[in-house]
Amino acid sequence: xxxVRKRKWTHNGVEREAWVVTYTDQGGTRRQKTFDKKRTAxxxxxxxxxxxxxxxxxxxxxxVTFNAAVAEFDRELNRRVRIGDxxxxxxxxxxxKLQKWAAPHLGGRxxxxxxxxxxxxxxxxxxxxxSAASISGIYGAVHVLLTFAVGRGWARRNVLRDQPCKLPKxxxxxxxxxxADIATLIQAAQRLEHGExxxxxxxxQVVVACGVFGGFRPGETFGLHWEDIDWEREVIRVQxxxxxxxxxxxxxxxxxxxRVPMTPPIRRAxxxxxxxxxxxxxxxxxxxxxxxxxxxxxxxxxxxxGEVLVVDPTAFSGYVVLSKTGRPMExxxxxxxxxxxxxxxxxxxxxxxxxxxxxxxxLRHAAASLLIEAGMDDMNLKAWIGHASIQTTKDIYxxxxxxxxxxxxxxxxxxxxxxxxxxxxxxxxxxxx
Numbered sequence: 001x002x003x004v005r006k007r008k009w010t011h012n013g014v015e016r017e018a019w020v021v022t023y024t025d026q027g028g029t030r031r032q033k034t035f036d037k038k039r040t041a042x043x044x045x046x047x048x049x050x051x052x053x054x055x056x057x058x059x060x061x062x063x064v065t066f067n068a069a070v071a072e073f074d075r076e077l078n079r080r081v082r083i084g085d086x087x088x089x090x091x092x093x094x095x096x097k098l099q100k101w102a103a104p105h106l107g108g109r110x111x112x113x114x115x116x117x118x119x120x121x122x123x124x125x126x127x128x129x130x131s132a133a134s135i136s137g138i139y140g141a142v143h144v145l146l147t148f149a150v151g152r153g154w155a156r157r158n159v160l161r162d163q164p165c166k167l168p169k170x171x172x173x174x175x176x177x178x179x180a181d182i183a184t185l186i187q188a189a190q191r192l193e194h195g196e197x198x199x200x201x202x203x204x205q206v207v208v209a210c211g212v213f214g215g216f217r218p219g220e221t222f223g224l225h226w227e228d229i230d231w232e233r234e235v236i237r238v239q240x241x242x243x244x245x246x247x248x249x250x251x252x253x254x255x256x257x258x259r260v261p262m263t264p265p266i267r268r269a270x271x272x273x274x275x276x277x278x279x280x281x282x283x284x285x286x287x288x289x290x291x292x293x294x295x296x297x298x299x300x301x302x303x304x305x306g307e308v309l310v311v312d313p314t315a316f317s318g319y320v321v322l323s324k325t326g327r328p329m330e331x332x333x334x335x336x337x338x339x340x341x342x343x344x345x346x347x348x349x350x351x352x353x354x355x356x357x358x359x360x361x362x363l364r365h366a367a368a369s370l371l372i373e374a375g376m377d378d379m380n381l382k383a384w385i386g387h388a389s390i391q392t393t394k395d396i397y398x399x400x401x402x403x404x405x406x407x408x409x410x411x412x413x414x415x416x417x418x419x420x421x422x423x424x425x426x427x428x429x430x431x432x433x
Contacts, residue, residue: 063112089245116163188346211363
């Protein structure tokens, strides 16, 4: 049982007083905590009494500060990355959210003393400057950290699980390009601009074709290998992803392993890439006067406009999409350097904000929306797009599916059968009269 008592003492001739909460925790240890005001002490007494009864109390002396917990959590993130349980990008996201945004609000507090009200105050402060999606990400990172702290014994419960905070509503859906936008983008991607690097022209066709007609994530396109392409069955095995944070690794989830039909636009783009690879191998091979990069690329450009080579795409190996230096490209804004220029040429660029209307990842959303419009159901779309859960598919694309008219038709039939103003009911009344 927790009690509150007043304590008075004299220090250097000055009389002082404080309010002391004394209690015995669930382990039988006698503890006390001092407060300046009685109402604060009373509130703590009520709180600690409830926690002791539930067996979830941890004294502040046995806990650590939020900052210390973040430091230990960072070591845990590194361990999970090493064993392959977490991507570098995921670990980086947790670090950034906790250190940049959560620590300034919660850093000095002991984990055991953090309440839902403290986190709610952080949320309310952040919502004045940041989007609902950003705040939700920060809140989620704090939630994960508190769960980690419970496992380390710094708290007996995650307060956000028992008392969730009120978060701002996410009102903005993912940007999904219209059919007109995609048609314009495809036309722009197929135009070789004057003075443009030929390899950039080839790479952007592969990215656009795989995104729009295959539903590839950008990282999946950049991780695509020639060995993943079954030319005879016209199927592409999606099984890798290449990003700046993680390099080459398996797909995002087990559901990401999938077989995508190689439609004619994808086949044409890949054959263009294979032809470029064959021409470049010739331009870098023996029998030429100069082997400087400028001379080599000049030979490639002249050969590209010349006779059509008979190319065997099954002879190639390694990455399909490569940079000028032969290195794999990265699924980042800096990796897809052609994207801003392409969007400008397509008229899909906001010159004021210097941002394209949508990102390369939106090509995947466009592919899904086109399939929905063509009549594909949600379960088949889930398998084709590579989602781990049907709920993810519905959350992103649910508003695009046509409304099921069966409920409307059934309720209308019931209403017509019972409504006294319908012609059938009026005829029945007249026959009775």
